[in-house]
Amino acid sequence: MKDDRFEDEPRVVVLGGTGFVGEAFARCWTESSAARPSRYLLHRSRPKWLGLRGIELNDVNLANPAQVLSALRGHDVLVNLLRPDGSGWYRGAMESLKSVFRESGIYRCIHASSIDVYAGVKDHFIDESTNSQPLSPYETEHIAVESVIRGSFPETIVLRLGAVFGRGGRNLVSLAEEMSQAPQWKIALRRSLYGTRRMHLVSVETVARTLVQLSLDQKRLGPQVVLVTDDHDPKNNFAFVQDSLAAAFHRDLPKIGATAPRSLLRLLLRMRGLPDRNIDRRFSHRKASELGLPSEAFADRLEQYAQHLAGEIGRRAE
DSSP states (O other): OOSSBBSOOOEEEESOOOOOHHHHHHHHHHHHHHOOEEEEEEESOGGGGGGGGGEEEEEEOTOHHHHHHHHHTOOOOEOOOOOOSSSSSSHHHHHOOOOHHHHHOEEEEEEEGGGGGGGOOOOOETTTTOOOOOOSSHHHHHHHHOOOOOHHSSSEEEEEEOOEEEEEEOOTTHHHHHHHHHHHHHHHHHHHHHHTTBOOOOHHHHHHHHHHHHHHHOOOSSEEEEOOOOTTTOOOOOHHHHHEEEEEEEOOOOOOSSSSOOHHHHHHHHTOOOOOOOTEEEEEEEEHHHHTTOOOOHHHHHHHHHHHHHHHHHHHHH
């Protein structure tokens, strides 16, 4: 690699990524150019969709540094899609591989993290300069692994992802199931409570295209944190999500007036043991925009996903 860029198109290896985000990345990758090879390092499962062309599969034991090093060598970019579960295994695994990462010769790591690391922050507007404040073991493990990864590669790009939705994911599924069978009064009550509360959603297509673009960028980008959400779209709120699901399930929502006072919502959240700081929170899109990162049409993607959920739930009920 020259001082300012990769001489050729970067060679990319993916760690983890067997979930729906990894599937979307693989599909976006092969659609962008079937001639581009990539390698997936699998340490647990091997889903059927990984049979997509252009993807080399390697089973690795993360407790075997020599095996991991052999699989990483020859690549320029690592896309890390492993996720924590709060038990601490992820942090331990990454710390044990720190010397392997340094020895691998990989220059750039694109590391998927989460906006959940801001759980304790009281600010209403959050950008990349806002200090994280994790509360749960899951959030704390995210921050710990971010630190390990930053110390392992010359260029680490941490993507703090919003609530990712799309086929194969779990976000919005419970709301869709409620829309399919809940009585009108329950739907109306939830609407009156949450109303225009921001959802911090981001489509899996936006995430996948972002990962592909950063993977193949030949310019040196430098270490940085980037927020990846669709929060800049004013429709990214509970009311619009509910409207989209109602349309997909052919439900007529009752017309209601103003939503309940914010103070009531905060009280109810505290009674349920949930954080109440973020009901008016918004995440910045400025850096993502400055980097020219992709942004799918939020409303279109949400409405398509709502239709998909309606069809899936309808088939299960048959």
